[in-house]
Amino acid sequence: MHYHLGLTVFSLFPAVLVLLLTRLWYWPIATVLLVNILGLFKANVFLSLSFHVLKPMSGLFGGEGFAPEEMVITLGSEKTLRKFGGAIPAERILLLLPHCLQQHDCQRRITFNPYNCVRCGKCPVGALLDLADRTGVKIAVATGGTLARRHIKEKHPLAVVAVACPRDLGQGMLDAHPVPVAGVENSRPVGDCLDTQVDIAVVEETIRSFTGTS
Ligand code: SF4
Known part of the structure; x- marks a missing residue:
């Protein structure tokens, strides 16, 4: 619609x-x-x-x-989910996270292995790992567009659920073509690129739209 x-x-x-x-x-x-x-x-x-x-x-x-980015995120996600919703096995979905979700003073190195996170609860990364475990999707953390593209290339997902700010998400969704991407915007309560947050329920809903599970 x-x-x-x-x-x-x-x-x-x-x-x-x-x-x-x-x-x-x-x-x-x-x-x-x-x-x-x-x-x-x-x-x-x-x-x-x-x-x-x-x-x-x-x-x-x-x-x-960010109007053009918002347009790509809203229309691109809707089109992607309408076309691929319910048809993607969980293990072929990549949940792609921005590094700025991590608490800024956390010493755990999660960029190349998100499972280095000890799920202390100080930032959303632990809850997103729980979500990945619960749903069976793959998870990766990127510091920028180059690493995001590399994760997509290496993990060969059939679909991506990407979390990012509007600027990175809009451009990233276009760059990822032909891999379908549904985007979820993070929130930035203390400004750009620092201790950002995301609504876990929205991320889960987006994953389940791809898998068709409830
Ligand atoms: S949940 Fe805790 S350990 Fe994991 S990345 Fe966030 S602050 Fe670090």
């Missing part, structure tokens, strides 16, 4: 531009149809195109200027 609405709303931007350029009524209609067809059959092309068209204007949308 959000995806189709987003497609139609986005298609109005190029349609208005085409109307101004051509001043012919049928070209904007053709543009709306074309964008919708492109979005339906080539979702990633649509999202990538929309992202790069909207990104230079993102400051105009107010807030933190």
Whole structure:
């Protein structure tokens, strides 16, 4: 539903531009149809195109200027879950976490082995390991886009549940193509990149949308 609405709303931007350029009524209609067809059959092309068209204007949308990223996260996740939901075995799902979830003064080295975490409860990492154990998904921690892409390449998941801030998540979801990604935004109560938090229930719900288990 959000995806189709987003497609139609986005298609109005190029349609208005085409109307101004051509001043012919049928070209904007053709543009709306074309964008919708492109979005339906080539979702990633649509999202990538929309992202790069909207990104230079993102400051105009107010807030933190993450509107294009939010669009990719919301529409991309919905499209991914609708297409692959209920069809992915848990062991072929990768739960990809950002390093900033770890308590900043924790000495445990979790980047290359998240199971070095002793689950002390001071940050969400322990509860996310519990969730991975409970659901059977793989888990990895990345310090940035390069390591995230490496984890995806090495672990060969059929689908990824990625937790990150909007900036990293939006770009990361586009970069991960063709691996389907459903994104969950972290919260940043003390600012970017430090002691971030995530709603474990939302992460679990997203995993279970992929596996089709309850
Ligand atoms: S739960 Fe505790 S041990 Fe694990 S990463 Fe967080 S602070 Fe470190």
